[in-house]
Amino acid sequence: MSRFKQGGKKEMPGITSSSLSDIVFMLLFFFMVTTQMRETENKVKVVTPEASEVVKLDRKDLNSYINIGSPTLAYQQQFGTESRIQLNDSFRTTDEIRDFIAAERDSKKESDRQLMTVSIRADQDVRMGIITDVKQELRRCSALKIMYTARKPAK
């Protein structure tokens, strides 16, 4: 009398794939939490310069972006390759920064307007001339808190 039956071919049990969906959901939630929606389409090519002493921006909602760089391939036929300024979704000149800053300021809460930061996202090959113009214009609109966007160097 044998308690342990030896006979017969046993079928391999199928691997349960029910936990697979849980894992993928976890991944999904991770990406949902750590990423943000892309707001505007980049019309200029921006490769930010590297800097090791960068700090994290604390209030992302109080931030407005000024992109500076040469237009991307799709817009080069129309706008050439000279460095240009992009505010929101279109190419602008330095004179229009004033209106842009005013509009941005209006969109923030009154108590937070002092804390508004302007991020200058400029390509590393841009000349300082255009950035100096932007800075002077920002000073004129008294948007004095600025940030030069940079990325951490890859180690």
Add this chain to the structure above:
Amino acid sequence: MAKKTPAINSSSTADIAFLLLCYFLMTTTMGSHFGLNRRLPPMPDPTQKIEDQKVNRRNIIQVKINAADRILAGSEAIDVSQLKDKIKEFLTNPTNDPNLPEKEVKEIAGYSKGTYPVSKGVISLQNDRGTSYKAYIAVQNELVKAVNELRDDFSMREYGRKFAALGEDEQKVVKDCIPQNISEAEPKDIGQRR
């Protein structure tokens, strides 16, 4: 006897979740927003009389970057890699050199020893219109790095911890003792325009 209900085939939920995952991967960007914070000086009031701000010459170091991205710090041309040490020497003035900035013994609120000789040194950064942004940021970075390393040294000496690991009040003390005085000079039109 009740009939057993057959289990719902759940193998496709993974596919659905993958689809969602791909959607979010495509439409979002990583929330990594880093940069160097700066405060611009307010525009001088045109009606105001220009007061000549007399700053002792020894208290200022001029860092200039020309259109060919070469750096002049003080009176000598140096490489970016040397800039940090130069700035650190300028700000600390370890030998009390009369050509380097003077120190002012200041009372600092919250500091255990009461007073600290705070350096009066100011770094003035000047660039040309033709300077590349990359070089400009590299120099800015070196300046910030010099100040950060001094703050770290000070924190290690006083609190035995790095600056980043200190509490808010202690960080304020360190910031008061070692201020970050970087001024961006009024732009000058020199060199070729671009």
